[in-house]
Amino acid sequence: MSRFAKALSDAASRLTLPEPVRSRVLLEMAADMEDLHRAYLERGLPEEKAREAVLEHFDLSQEALRELAAVHDSPLERSLTSLSGQAHRPWARTLLGLLGLFVALGTGSLFLEAGLLSRASSLAWVLLAILAVGLAGGVWKIRILYFAPAAVESRTRTGVSFLLGLAGVQVVLGFACVWVELYRSGLRIRSAPGEALIHIVGWMHMASATLVVALSGALILGFLWFFLEGRTQRLQAAAASRLLEADR
């Protein structure tokens, strides 16, 4: 056990960074502490004085640790890490999986309905194309994270947040479609005010069909991101443990 274990453990508890960055920072500190201690001993300081001098030199104040965390992580990344970290336990993932299945069964029948896409805005095809890109990317990440994790340990996180970005695009585009179609309906009502009710009902129908496509796609991509991000975090934590183990 390191003679600086207490100071390091204290710093670890206050350092809010995702793995393996956090472990790498701690590993760097631990190595520097040991080396500085040795340098002080070589200068003739007694053991306890050298240890005290190192601890004084490594003033790991809250402000310094906060600055260190800010260098490595944006607030968005921190909140996403904390969000995906909620499902670390198998029962939490199972529960979430069941919830996803329930949502899929609920909206799946609507999705398979032949008329849904014909009723939705023509931009719904763009939404489906985005979903297809996201699913293809998700399958590629599943292959890497579940079947070849060791080969890409340092880059596991790359690409996972892309899924969340696509889910966001689905939602934004879905609502944009609704407003574009509302504008178009407004133009039709202006040229034929007597058919206003028909156009309003038509718009509502189209808007709801488009939102079913957009939000279902966003949910599917969101669930995929959640599971892959959780898997990424577990792989990175394991990599960090191996890094620290190797140093002992």
Add this chain to the structure above:
Amino acid sequence: MPEEDASVEPQSLTKHFNEALILSSLERGPKHGYQLALDIEEKSEGRFGFKHGTLYPILHKLEGDDLIRGEWTDEGPRGKRKQYRLTPRGERYLGTLRDSWRTLLQQFTNLMGEGGS
């Protein structure tokens, strides 16, 4: 991301001062974090001491800006160590900092001189 033609503003003196000390120490050769702190302390004859708490955020920021590069090396029984070296971009940035500091110190000296005469 630092601009390579950036001048030293009085408001960011401390930040640029610390960066200049670290980069110039690395110009003398690659170093571990603790060696950097000791080198700066020794070369300045104890005038500029670096607490590691202050050092790591600066080092990691400089690394993120590609001004220095940190590399993990396995040093046998001593275990893994991270060593930093200056990048070509860091060399150019150090040159800019050096010029800015010279100008700033010259102006400062001129001002101080005016007060005495």
